[in-house]
Amino acid sequence: MSDADLPLSATPRTGLRRMKEKGHSDRSALFDVLRASFVCHLGVLVDGYPMVVPTVYGFDDKHLYLHGSVASRSLTTGAEVCATVTVVDGLVLARSVFEHGVNYRSAMVYGLPRWVTDPDEKLHGLRTLTEHVAPGQWDYARQPNRKELAATALLALPLTEASVKTRSGPPDDGDSPDAERGNWAGELPLIARWQQPLADPALPATVPVPAHVAARAGARVDEP
């Protein structure tokens, strides 16, 4: 049994809190959510207060790799963090306001992050992150030199304690007395798509858009 097959640990804080939504405890559900986005919200403790910063991530079987520059001045060494990835799939428009909600996929990863200092792991982590956010760019753009590598703050968060929650489908009041009201109910889906690339105005007009960038235009973020 490989690491990737291990179920996620069940701890009090990864327990489900809302019953109507589905909880998942398998690693494939976690990776499904991680694949569907590239920005997480990292919760850190700063002087005893929670601070939530958006930052890009990538991942392999064992770690979430986070761009740590926003956290570098604030992250207390040895303090646990929570990284949350959320994909909003649409609104749930019910017969009653009370039953309104959101269709979403969300993963929360808890743990003790580690600053990546080993040069090989740093290169691996940065490549993993870059290729997750912008596939094809690691080999196309100039890779980091030694000075840039040293100046890049990379966090590794073990993928061992996590919870995944999702909600999908129509509202829940289709068989309630409110169904007699006769008003419309359903879902208003939301989809984020990459648009046509915009060339840097400083770029000579003769430089073509590379295929790996051009191919993304029109694609959904949550599709491979």
Added chain:
Amino acid sequence: MSDADLPLSATPRTGLRRMKEKGHSDRSALFDVLRASFVCHLGVLVDGYPMVVPTVYGFDDKHLYLHGSVASRSLTTGAEVCATVTVVDGLVLARSVFEHGVNYRSAMVYGLPRWVTDPDEKLHGLRTLTEHVAPGQWDYARQPNRKELAATALLALPLTEASVKTRSGPPDDGDSPDAERGNWAGELPLIARWQQPLADPALPATVPVPAHVAARAGARVDEP
């Protein structure tokens, strides 16, 4: 001078940490970001650890109103929170991996939240939240009855301490030696749009989609 004209308070934690990005200290910049999304990531302290949960919000001049059910079992009374709203506008694809980045708009609101218990404020807050997330639904759907109002957890977070950060435009290495490499550089924009509404399968086919829902299809989330 109304409350809405007051500059945001400058505290150590709302200070800018990254110089390349723009910081804003006026309230209109805050409201611009709050208008452009409807889901925030709420950071709370649970047993001494940060937990980050996605939740819907609405706002008026003075408060961010948050749906508090996900936080209701975990939020420590009297503990400060951080609510972060992020709109991702696209990727910044530079000549070097080191200069890659994200175009985004983000607001972080810090403060001591308060459970809304006054029935009038609760109705106001829920209406504000509902109309922000799903304009037109408050009057179209059945409004909460007394029992439902009592069962709804609503948090109010004062809009007094906040920071706004944004990044936009092309990469920063257009005048660097890397520009001589000749590779393409620019932006890959990302836009989230509402799709065609999907009727609840439990709904009779004769019920029309109301105009306020149909009108959103194709619209950007960050447009009014």
